Amino acid sequence: MRSSSTMRRNDLSIQGGKAQDQEARLEYLPLFLSVTHQDVVILGGSDGAAAKARLLCRAGARVRLFARTLGPEMGDLVRTGQVALAGDSPTLDGLRGCRLAFDDGADAEASMFLGARASDLGLLVNTIDRPAACDFIVPAIIDRSPVVVAISTGGASPALAKLVRQRVESVLPAGLGRLARALSACREGVKRVLSTGRARLRFWDSFLTDARLDRLARCTEEQMGAQVAEEVETALAGTADTDPAGDVALVGAGPGDPGLLSLAAAQALRTADVVLHDALVSREVLDMVRKDARLISVGKRAGGAAMPQDMINRLMVTHARRGVRVVRLKGGDPFIFGRGGEEQEHLIAHGIHPRVVGGTTAALGVAATLGIPLTHRGVARSLRLVTGALGEGMEGDDARDWAGLADPETTLCLYMAGRKVAEAARGLMAGGLGPTTPVAVVWSGCTPDQECRFCTVGELAHWTGDPRNGHPVLFIVGAVVAFAPAWTASSDQSRFQTG
Template sequence: MDYFPIFVNLQDQHCLVVGAGDIAARKIDLLLRAGAQLTVLAPEISASVLDLQQRQPEKLQIQRRIFSAQDLPGHTLVVSATAHDAVNRQVAAAARALNIPVNVVDSRELCSFIFPAIIDRSPVIAAVSTGGAAPVLTRLLRAKLESVIHPRYGNLASLAGKFRSRIKQQIRHPGQRRIFWEQILQGRIAEQVFSGNQESAEQMLEQALQEKNTRPAQGEVYLIGAGPGDPDLLTFRALRLMQQADVIVHDRLVSAEILDLARRDAERIYVGKQRQNHSLPQESINMLLARLAKAGKRVARVKGGDPFIFGRGGEEMETLMEQGIHFQVVPGITAASGCAAYAGIPLTHRDYAQSCTFVTGHLKDGSINLDWKQLAAPNQTIVIYMGLIGLGSICQSLIANGSPADLPAALIQQGTTSKQRIVTGTLGTLPDIVEKQKINPPTLIIIGRVVELRQRLAWFDTDGNTPETITQPA
């Protein structure tokens, strides 16, 4: 490695910053946050540095003069952030002569240490660096880490620190202690911290410590909406819970790319359902979740879209409540919202539709028995899930109940993914157009004047090519 990563305790340590412009201000701010006692040397002081001094006058001393090598003794660390190369080189040489760590901003060759990009969840600190070779890449990597390190991990670390000595005394065996901490830091107690319930988390940790040998481990179920297909549409919370789950129970609408984001060693159980072909009946899925949780497993029930929009999450929740199983619900981007957005079709628009209705294309007995009069009302958008097989009947029923035959309609296949296809037409023409194409589920149907906007608002592009669109003949 080019640089050895190390964390330095700067609490009340005397540090020197040469320069007082806006770039220097950023370094000064970081050092102040680390608790350093700072001296800043510069003939001219920027407003941003003066503002920092006003906020922490006891920590920041300003001297309006040029640098001298005699300023260095007694300092733990030095930063040079001037616009003058000669001054920066003078600072670097003097610091090296005294074996004082020195950083010269934007001059890697003059540095004995560099500032990484920092993710601050104190007392949890994460840092990433490319050794000064690619600062933009460093910022991108930091952004990725920011997205997966929950803002309250610092609270979780503080809770662990508070109980560390007691747990070490009570659980003598290192292996058993590690397992206990894994359960605490990844389970229900951690989730209480992440939800802002610090007091409840402490009470639960107290109870876990008292009862650790008196009852079997209790698992938990996460009802997770995985969105319409694009892995980037997962919520941070969904990703975090998938990566801590022991078992992933998933349906056929969850893409392989999303499953790859789960914990590598997690058991995967497929319970997908297709028309006339259910790998497991819903009742069996419900009991499977309860059985796994009772065995002490953390179970991620991952569903395409949102668990509560035609996802049967409510039925699973009822079983878990009846069985006394702890669970969480993580909403996902439903297919209607995701697929419509990627197709360039707004679900509502003040000039085209003032309401939007979601319906399913088949009911429990396989029939399509909807309130056609209501659905045929004007100035609204109708979104139909699982309607591919009954598309012809749907269009005929809407026309029979007052919808115009030339009302725009679209069918979206595998929306939000690189395999997205969009078929557009009208109530009168869409069934025939779709019949001539090789269309496979999952699909979504959108009916309403908002479909007219697609030609102007189509934006989703993959690999430089707009996903295939099939439109009725002129």
């Protein structure tokens, strides 16, 4: 049997990195088991056991009950013939041939008998409300038969599973089951028109949009079949019986928070066959990719090894030519310091015209979390996004004209500037930007690990290195930083350590 198993504090002196998020182990294998015309045993006559019995009856099982006493609910099930009372205590013959057993734990002697013989009989046991003693658990379910949604916390918190079920149930249309039955009636017709599995998968992905699902699910039982059949037939009329050509979407994942993904980005992830993603794309965003898609990490963290860009380009072309849907998933926005333009050029040169799905760039997402208006009437009339990283063949002062960026009425957002930021600050002051100009230094923006520290340009000129090496850092420079609610709170403490 199984055994159970606002922002961070504003302190630049924190040393050491944070532990990386680990993908949680799957406590249970989720599956749907047919028990139609199968024998299932229940030990105990409690209300909890009766609830399991009713669920089993709905699934078509033959329920065999052993119990010394019957509660009112179980008594009703026995009297109506839905459950067969086999005796007070389980016997070896009474357990043989059963696939599953449910035990309410009220009879210790019966539980010991079941536990001693279950393994030899190949019987899986669920002890109600005792996950550590369970071979399997029963999830909270949403029943829109034949659509069934199962929700589980692995036995950790049934109450939480119930709450999640209620929230999910509230957004699922009541007519989902009717729609599923109508679509089932159309499957053979689609198979006759589209002979390949890939063509059928692509057809259904394009047919079942959120808008169509919501509209069709409102149809009555009488309307549903004819309406769905008509729309499927119309959609099939423009679909060729060939394996569809592959395609590539350059998709912005935003700065980390999955809530910042656009609807178009979420749809691209749900339908992708292959996802080439940057290393900094958050686990929460990757979890939105459908489970049978192939995930390939091609990006890097600061200072780490990376897949060469020409190899990334070749991978996109190779997979697209195999007829699959490719998503190149990039942190932030593909066209803001993401080399998305280079990738688009390469794809077009090879006859592939990519679809571009924009994303929230780090500056916009981070500024929103801090309450910094990047432009503000009478304070900042323009916004400049600048990379502090040197391009190939660029060295020294020729690489970046910091003095030319020293406009007190412009907000500067410096990306990838950790190693050059002291030089940048000195250049900005040399160009006339006041040393008291506010600065927000933000690590791991728009993620649970986000940290912020406020300082001034003069203090930034003494930057001696990034104590959070490997965490992406963004610098927001300009008078508008002082509008952040946390700026005033930071003014009575030493805002920045200079080494």
